[in-house]
Structure formats: structure tokens, C-alpha cells
Amino acid sequence: MTRFTGAVSLLAVAAALCALPAAAETADKRIALSNNYAGNSWRQAMLRSWDKVTKPAVEAGIVAAADPFTTAENQVTEQAAQIQNLVLQGYNAIVLNAASPDALNGAVKEACDAGVIVVSFDGIVTEPCAWRIAVDFKQMGKDEVTYLAGKLPEGGNLLEIRGLAGVFVDDEISKGIHEGVAENAKFKIVGSVHGDWDQAKAQAAVAGILPSLPDDIVGVVTQGGDGYGAAQAFAAAGRKTPTIIMGNRQDELAWWKEQKDANGYETMSVSIAPGVSTLAFWVAQQILDGKEVPKDLVVPFLRIDQDNLEKNLETTEKGGVANVEYTLEDAQKVIEAAAK
Amino acid sequence: MNAATLPRLARSLLPAISLAIILGAIFWLQPRAASYLGLNLMLSLAVPIAFATVAQMCVITVNDLDLSIGTFVGFVACVAATMLKGGLIALPLVAGLYPEADPATLPFWLTTPLVGWLVLALGIGVYALLGALIHARDLPSIVVTLGMSFVWLGLSVLVLPTPGGKAPDWIRTVMTLKPPYVPLPIIAAVLIALAAHLLLMRTSYGAILRGAGGNPKAIERAGWSLLKVKIAMFALAGLFGTLAGLSLVGLTTSGDANIALRYTLLSIAGVILGGGEFVGGRISPVGAVIGAMTLTLAGSFLSFMRISPDWQIGAQGAILIIVLALRAVIDRLEKRT
Numbered sequence: 001m002t003r004f005t006g007a008v009s010l011l012a013v014a015a016a017l018c019a020l021p022a023a024a025e026t027a028d029k030r031i032a033l034s035n036n037y038a039g040n041s042w043r044q045a046m047l048r049s050w051d052k053v054t055k056p057a058v059e060a061g062i063v064a065a066a067d068p069f070t071t072a073e074n075q076v077t078e079q080a081a082q083i084q085n086l087v088l089q090g091y092n093a094i095v096l097n098a099a100s101p102d103a104l105n106g107a108v109k110e111a112c113d114a115g116v117i118v119v120s121f122d123g124i125v126t127e128p129c130a131w132r133i134a135v136d137f138k139q140m141g142k143d144e145v146t147y148l149a150g151k152l153p154e155g156g157n158l159l160e161i162r163g164l165a166g167v168f169v170d171d172e173i174s175k176g177i178h179e180g181v182a183e184n185a186k187f188k189i190v191g192s193v194h195g196d197w198d199q200a201k202a203q204a205a206v207a208g209i210l211p212s213l214p215d216d217i218v219g220v221v222t223q224g225g226d227g228y229g230a231a232q233a234f235a236a237a238g239r240k241t242p243t244i245i246m247g248n249r250q251d252e253l254a255w256w257k258e259q260k261d262a263n264g265y266e267t268m269s270v271s272i273a274p275g276v277s278t279l280a281f282w283v284a285q286q287i288l289d290g291k292e293v294p295k296d297l298v299v300p301f302l303r304i305d306q307d308n309l310e311k312n313l314e315t316t317e318k319g320g321v322a323n324v325e326y327t328l329e330d331a332q333k334v335i336e337a338a339a340k
Numbered sequence: 341m342n343a344a345t346l347p348r349l350a351r352s353l354l355p356a357i358s359l360a361i362i363l364g365a366i367f368w369l370q371p372r373a374a375s376y377l378g379l380n381l382m383l384s385l386a387v388p389i390a391f392a393t394v395a396q397m398c399v400i401t402v403n404d405l406d407l408s409i410g411t412f413v414g415f416v417a418c419v420a421a422t423m424l425k426g427g428l429i430a431l432p433l434v435a436g437l438y439p440e441a442d443p444a445t446l447p448f449w450l451t452t453p454l455v456g457w458l459v460l461a462l463g464i465g466v467y468a469l470l471g472a473l474i475h476a477r478d479l480p481s482i483v484v485t486l487g488m489s490f491v492w493l494g495l496s497v498l499v500l501p502t503p504g505g506k507a508p509d510w511i512r513t514v515m516t517l518k519p520p521y522v523p524l525p526i527i528a529a530v531l532i533a534l535a536a537h538l539l540l541m542r543t544s545y546g547a548i549l550r551g552a553g554g555n556p557k558a559i560e561r562a563g564w565s566l567l568k569v570k571i572a573m574f575a576l577a578g579l580f581g582t583l584a585g586l587s588l589v590g591l592t593t594s595g596d597a598n599i600a601l602r603y604t605l606l607s608i609a610g611v612i613l614g615g616g617e618f619v620g621g622r623i624s625p626v627g628a629v630i631g632a633m634t635l636t637l638a639g640s641f642l643s644f645m646r647i648s649p650d651w652q653i654g655a656q657g658a659i660l661i662i663v664l665a666l667r668a669v670i671d672r673l674e675k676r677t
Contacts, residue, residue, distance in 0.1 A: 069643070072653050076599045077385060080592065081636070084381040085643040088373050100503040102594030109593075110381060127593075168502060 029288045030065040031281065032091040034082055036099035036123065037074040041320055045274035046097070046122075049325050053278040063285060065091075076100045080107035086116075093117035093284040095277070098125045101168070117287050121280040121299070122272070131287065133280050133297045133334075135272050137169055140301055141176025141221070144245045145184060147268050148219045151243060155186020156218035159209070159242075161195040161202055161230055163223040170194075173223050190214060195226035199251065203229030210237045220244040224271045227252040247271045248302060248322040253313045266306055273302040275325040282331030294338040347673040354670065355614045355630040358663050362637045369644045376523055383525035384515075384591055386636035388413065390529055391584035392603045393610035393632040394536045394625060398577040400611055401540070401553045402570055403619045404474060404481035408489035409581055410604035412467075414597050415492040416460060416585020421505025421595030424456030432501055453508070464578035471574025475567050489604070496597035503596035507589045515590030528587075529629050536625035539576075549573060553621025610635055613663055634659075 033050055037043055047068055054066035069086065071078045079099045084107055086094050094111060098104050098120055105127040108118050112129035121133035148158070160177060163170035181187045191209050195202030202225070210233060217239070220230050224247025234241050241259070246252040246269035259265035276299050287293050302324055304312045316322045366382070367374040373382060392409055399406040422430040429435055429450045438446070449455070470488065474481050517524050540546040551559045552569040560566050584603070589595055612618070613634060614627030638659050642652045 073602065075602055076592065076596055077588070077602060078639075081385050081639050082643065084384070085640050088370055088378050088381055088640070089644065090372055100594075100596045100599075102504045102506075103592040103596040103599055105593040106591045110384075114377065114381075 026063050026285055026288045027061050028064050029092040029285075030067075030090065031063055031093045031095060031284050031288075032086045032089075033066070033068040033095045033097075033277065033281075034079060034086060035068060035070040035097045036079050037097075038070045039074075042274050045320055045323050046277045049275040049323060050277045050281065053275075053325050054281055057281075057285075063288075066281060071099070074099055076103040080104055083107040083111055087111045087114050091116060093119065093288055095280045095284050096120040096123075096125065096130070097277070098123040101126050117284055119280050119284045119287065121276055128295070131283065131293065131295050131297065133276065133283060133299055135276075135299050135301075137172035138176035138179070140270055141173040141178075141223075142180040143176075143270060143301070143303075144221045144268075145177055145180025145187065147245070148187065148221070148243060149180075149184045151266065152218050154218075155184065156188075157190040157214055157216055158187050159206070159213065159217050159220045159230075160189050160192040161206065161220060161222045161226045162192060163194070163197045163226075165194055170223065177221050187219075189221075190217070195222070195229065197223060197225035197247075199226065199229035199232075199249075201229070202226030203233045206230045206233035207236060210234070210239065215239070217242045222247055225249055225252075227269075228255050231255055241265070243267050245269070246304070248273075248304060248312075248316075250313070250316045250318055250320050250322075253304065253309065253316060253322065257309060257313055260306070260309065268306070269304040269309075269322075270301050271321065272299060273324045274321060275323050279326040279331055279334065282326060282328050283335065285328070286331060286335060291335070292339070293335050297334050297338045300334070347670050351615060351667065351670045351674070352624065352627070354663065354667060355624070355627040355634065358613070358659075359630050359634045359637070362634055362641055362659075366637060366641050366644060369641070373640070373644075380518075380523040380525060382637060382640045383523065383529070383633065386633045387515075387525050387528045387532075388584045388588035388591070388600070389603065389606055389610065389636055390532050390629045390632040391580050391587060392600070392607040393614070393628045394532060395577040395580035395584060396607035397536070397611045397614075397616060397623050397625065397628045398540075398573045398580065399481070400608075400616055400618060401550055401621050401623050402471075402573045403553045403556075403621070404485075404570075405608070405618070406485045406577060407482060407604055408485040408492055409577070409584075409607050410601045411489045411492035411496065412463070412578075412581045413585045413588060413600040413603050414595075415496045415499070416463065416582050417589040417592070417599050418496040418500040418505065418595040418597055419456055419459050419463075420511065420586050420589040421507055422456075422499055423459060424453050424511075425506050425508045427451040427453055428455050430505065431499060433498065460582050464575055464582060467578025467581070468571045468575035471570040471572075472567060474574075475570040493597060496595075500595050500597060503594065505595045507593050507595075511586055511590035512593060515587060529633060533626045533629040536580075536629070540623065540625055550621040550623065553619070553623075606632070606635055609660055613660060615667070 038047060050068055057063055058066055069082055071082055076099045094116055096118055104125050108125050108127040108130050111118050118130040120130050124132040124134050162174055181189055191213050193205035193209050195205050219242050222245050227244050227246040228251045230244050244267060246256055246267060248269050248271035302322060312322045372378055392413055396406055396409055427450055429446055470484060474484055548559060548564050549569055552566055556566055610631035611628050614631030615624040638656050642655050647655055
């Protein structure tokens with residue numbers, strides 16, 4: 001009996017595999033979102049964006065289903081079991097924000113072997129059979145220094161606020177920042193603290209290091225979620241506010257707007273939009289549609305400058321983070337860019 | 341058949357019946373699951389949980405509780421993903437000391453996977469020592485193992501600061517075997533249950549081991565060393581915990597210090613679900629393995645039911661409570677007769 005059903009299911013998988021490239025329609029295809037964590041504002045915004053974009057897509061008949069699944073605890077084994085269940089439930093593609101870059105590879109490989117398309121984003125997986133929509137965090141760090149180099153031609157002393165120690169993202173952004181500084185010799189990083197991507201922690205850390213730093217700090221390079229705290233620490237110490245790079249959080253943008261109106265303060269803000277989940281959705285749809293898609297794609301940053309600050313602040317809810325939802329055309333652009 | 345055997349029979353059959361009900365419900369909800377592929381996918385993660393549950397059962401046999409089994413399994417996974425594959429040099433900590441070294445020119449002691457085996461053996465040794473310590477100083481095992489759980493987690497982070505590493509190929513091969521007719525997880529579960537059953541229920545020393553939980557004074561008066569019993573049971577727990585870590589890393593292909601934190605509670609629940617008791621040396625190895633499989637399948641079942649993950653933990657608890665309530669009823673019947 002087991003052998004018979006096993007053979008039948010294998011045949012079904014084989015048939016699904018054969019049918020895949022031929023079908024240009026995705027109306028009967030089902031996509032699942034496997035998410036490992038929903039406990040902060042960024043993830044909440046990510047899930048809201050997913051609903052906002054996929055519901056109309058399902059209604060319009062572009063795909064048959066796009067159901068989000070979040071594991072209750074941020075645990076690798078739980079998410080591995082979730083992926084296996086999604087495979088059994090017959091989803092054609094799984095869009096994955098992974099709890100671990102490596103430890104889900106076994107489950108992802110099983111999904112691939114069963115003919116399921118796996119597209120990972122934000123928390124990406126290293127298994128070669130999956131697609132990756134990665135963030136070039138290094139470039140993000142470098143962009144910050146490049147912006148400062150353009151704005152402050154004389155250069156000067158910089159303060160670096162890092163994220164959570166030991167996390168890959170923190171390492172990458174910091175590497176990018178240091179690379180940027182190496183290319184722009186006029187800048188010098190005179191201090192570095194860990195703000196854990198948190199306003200309160202960043203404020204305490206900056207307040208702690210400020211007395212030991214020279215008076216002429218011209219810029220603060222950050223990782224997001226720490227700009228407002230840094231500004232408060234500088235104000236509390238009675239120092240001149242340097243150019244602080246922001247990270248798209250609502251309180252950061254609100255503070256920037258206040259300063260801009262009061263004294264023409266200039267800076268820029270950069271981070272990853274939580275709506276990247278919708279980009280992953282469209283990429284999965286494109287793969288199901290039989291399009292040739294490179295395995296490694298890069299997400300564009302969401303950058304806010306002096307001129308579009310008001311517009312972005314308006315659409316960002318209090319306590320949230322600036323967001324953008326992606327369209328099918330955006331996804332196609334990203335795919336084209338990677339194919340080159 | 342007299343009246344007394346009926347509740348006892350019901351008690352020993354309860355785990356199997358719960359498993360059958362859950363399995364039936366899954367097949368009804370998702371016919372696709374009733375296949376070789378489906379069973380393989382749903383049950384593959386039950387293998388490490390079954391090992392961890394048997395490990396927990398060994399400790400529960402002697403009236404103790406192991407709150408460190410989850411982090412210990414994580415530690416084994418980290419060791420297996422590093423030292424067992426590439427020797428000492430696979431540790432990020434050591435690799436940093438030899439930044440430019442060519443793997444071919446490194447000394448033998450840096451590249452041999454024997455180091456990994458040595459560390460795993462040491463881990464089992466630490467478990468045996470814990471058993472001795474708990475017995476000699478008459479310490480509450482909950483406190484000792486809770487403390488150890490932080491030690492194992494700390495060691496795992498030292499071994500593997502960020503998730504990664506790579507499982508040795510042979511473990512990967514073993515865990516992805518596709519034997520004909522019967523999926524590997526089922527064969528593995530039967531073997532684990534059989535081995536534990538023979539060891540604890542069918543050997544004469546197994547009776548002593550269980551007796552140490554039921555009536556330690558009697559065992560001691562009969563001339564057996566309780567110290568040796570505790571050491572043996574904790575060492576066995578360490579051995580099964582190690583097997584849990586190795587099988588887990590074979591499935592995930594790489595390690596992560598936090599990979600198995602849930603196993604502590606899952607293993608305790610598995611033992612109890614399988615008909616074991618917290619005190620009195622009353623255990624059932626076959627039941628424990630079945631309990632582990634039931635818990636794993638409960639997760640799949642709830643996800644096929646489309647129950648929101650926020651409720652899943654609660655629903656998993658509800659399943660546990662229902663089974664335990666049934667058992668309380670059976671216990672009452674047992675007393676009455």
C-alpha cells in the first residue's frame with residue numbers, strides 16, 4: 001500500500017515538474033509565506049504588506065492562494081516542520097523568511113526535491129536550490145559614507161553606531177562603512193558603540209562615549225533604529241548636532257522634519273522596506289510562470305532624502321517604519337538587473 | 341481476562357491509540373500525507389525528538405528531571421557540524437589563529453574528526469558526573485540541570501558563534517536514506533523503541549535501574565549501589581541526547597546553538613504522553629517513542645487544520661491535557677479494581 005501510494009505521489013510530483021515550464025498561467029498555483037518571527041514593528045509591517053498585495057492578487061486570479069504562516073516561536077526545528085507541512089499541503093511555492101541561514105537547508109532541500117519553488121528573502125537560506133532575495137547591507141553602509149563625502153567636502157571625525165553584536169547584518173553594514181571610510185581618507189571614525197538598533201540603547205551608548213570624543217564630530221553613521229537616540233544624546237550633552245544618518249523609523253523621520261523646519265537640517269535616511277515580502281511574492285509568481293530567474297537577487301534599499309521626507313513621513317505610521325509595497329513590474333526590474 | 345488487567349491494558353494502549361487517532365485525522369484532512377513521501381516528511385523530525393525523549397526518560401526513571409537536554413542536543417549539533425566534520429580547525433575560534441594556513445599542511449591533531457568524537461564522549465562523561473553529583477550531594481536535579489542548560493548553551497555559542505557549519509556527510513547519508521516500503525523515520529522509531537525496551541524492561545540490571553526510582557531504599561538494602569545506578573542512567577541520557585543531536589544535524593545539515601531549545605519541554609511531554617510517571621520509576625520506553633511521534637504529528641495536524649500559529653502551542657497543550665485526563669480516568673479505574 002505504502003509503495004503504491006508512494007509511487008503515485010512520486011508520479012504526481014514528476015508530472016508537476018514536467019508541467020511547470022510549459023504552463024504560462026499561475027492561476028491555479030498556490031504560494032505560502034513561511035515566516036519565523038512576528039514580534040517587532042518591522043515584521044508586523046512585513047506581514048501587513050504581504051496581505052495588502054497578495055489579497056488583490058488572489059482576487060484577480062493571478063494565483064490561487066497566498067497564505068501567510070508564522071511560527072509561534074522563533075525556532076529552527078519548528079520552521080523546518082512548518083516547511084515540510086507546507087510541502088504536504090501542496091503549495092507550489094514557499095516564500096521564506098528563515099530563522100537560520102544554514103539550519104533549514106535540509107528542509108528546503110526536501111521541498112525542492114518535491115518540486116516546490118523556495119524563495120528566501122531578508123533571512124535568506126544558503127541551500128543552492130532556493131532563490132535568495134538578499135540585501136546588500138555592505139553597500140548600504142558604504143552609501144552612508146558616500147553621502148557624507150558629498151555633503152561634507154572637508155571631511156572630519158565620524159561616530160559609528162553599530163547594531164546587535166554577533167549578528168551578520170551588523171558585521172556587513174559595519175564592513176561597508178569602514179570600506180567607505182577607507183576610500184574617503186578625509187573621514188576618520190573616532191568612536192564606535194553598539195546601539196542594538198534601539199533608540200533608548202543607542203542614546204545611552206552615545207551619551208556614554210561622547211565625553212571621551214573630540215568636540216568636532218561632523219557625522220554619525222548608523223544602522224537604523226538608532227538615529228533619534230543619537231540626536232537626543234548629542235542635544236543632552238549640549239553639543240552641536242552633527243549630520244546623523246537616519247534609518248527610516250517614524251520617530252527618526254519626525255525628528256528630522258522638525259529640525260529641517262527649524263534650521264534647515266540636512267541628512268538622508270536608508271533602510272530595507274518591510275514590503276520586501278511582496279517583492280519575494282512576485283518573484284515566486286514569476287518563477288512559477290516559467291520565467292528564467294537568477295538564483296541570487298538583490299533588494300533595492302528604501303532611501304529617503306531631503307526632498308521626499310514629507311511624503312514618506314506622512315505614509316509612515318507612528319512607531320512604524322517607512323514602507324513600500326512592490327509591484328510585478330518592480331520584481332521584473334529586479335530580475336532583469338540580476339540577469340545582466 | 342480479569343477486571344484488573346483491563347485498565348492496565350487500556351493504560352499501555354493509550355499512547356498507541358492517541359497516535360492512531362492523530363494519524364487518522366491527518367490522513368483524512370490531507371490525503372496527500374498518506375504516502376511514503378508524506379510520512380517521511382512529517383516524521384523525519386520525530387527521530388531526534390524520539391532520541392531526546394528516551395534520554396529524558398532515563399533521567400525520569402530515577403525520579404530526576406533534565407532541564408538541559410534541549411541545549412545539550414544543540415551543543416552536540418554544533419560539535420557535529422564543526423569538529424566532527426573538519427576537526428579542531430573547523431572551529432571559528434581556532435581557524436582565526438591560523439588565518440593563512442593551507443588545510444593540507446596543518447598538523448594531524450588540528451584536522452582529525454577524532455577530536456569531535458572525544459568532545460562528544462566528554463559530554464556523556466559530564467552527564468555521568470552530574471548523576472554522581474546529584475546523588476552524592478543529594479541536590480535537586482532541576483536546579484543542577486537548569487544550571488547546566490546555560491553551560492551547554494554557552495559552550496555551543498563558543499563552538500559555533502553564528503549559525504553554520506556542515507554536517508558530516510555520513511550522518512547526512514544515514515538520515516536521508518530511502519529504504520524501500522517503509523520510510524526511514526518509522527524504522528528508526530521502531531529500533532529506538534526496541535533498544536530502549538530491551539535495555540530497561542528486559543534485562544535484570546534494567547529492573548534494578550527502574551527499581552531505583554520505585555523504591556531506592558529496597559535496592560540499596562539489596563546491596564546495589566545507588567550511585568552507580570544514577571551514573572548509569574545519566575550516562576545513558578547523555579548517550580541518547582548525543583544521538584538526538586547527531587540525527588538532528590543530519591536533517592538540518594548545519595548547526596545552530598538555539599536549534600533544539602524546545603526539546604526540553606517536548607521530551608518531558610513525550611515521556612508523560614507515552615505513559616511514564618514523574619516519580620516511581622514507572623516508565624514505558626515504547627510509549628515514550630510513540631509519545632514523541634504523537635507530539636510531532638500534533639504539530640502537522642494543527643497546521644493542516646489551519647489553526648493560527650499563535651493558538652498552536654495552546655492547542656498542542658490541549659492535546660496533552662486530553663490524553664492526561666484520559667489517563668487519570670484509567671488510573672482511577674485501576675485503583676477501584
